[in-house]
Amino acid sequence: MSAPNASSDETPTRVWQEPGGPMLVEGPVEFVREDGTTVRSDRPVVALCTCRRSRIAPFCDTSHRRRVRE
Numbered sequence: 383m384s385a386p387n388a389s390s391d392e393t394p395t396r397v398w399q400e401p402g403g404p405m406l407v408e409g410p411v412e413f414v415r416e417d418g419t420t421v422r423s424d425r426p427v428v429a430l431c432t433c434r435r436s437r438i439a440p441f442c443d444t445s446h447r448r449r450v451r452e
């Protein structure tokens with residue numbers, strides 16, 4: 383399966399994982415949700431939430447930094 387609107391550019395898009403945090407993607411990014419709607423970010427680096435705690439999903443809002451009291 384290929385990504386929607388996959389590009390044939392020579393330079394690959396760089397994606398990397400912050401330890402315990404978001405997935406960082408070189409922008410701009412157009413994110414396609416499960417329902418087919420899209421959300422766009424024109425930032426040079428876009429942080430995608432991987433912890434599922436973000437209130438602005440699919441983007442990271444730093445909620446992954448909060449610790450739960452034991």
Ligand code: FES
Nearest residue numbers: 431433442445446
């Ligand atoms: S990874 Fe940062 S809020 Fe989820």
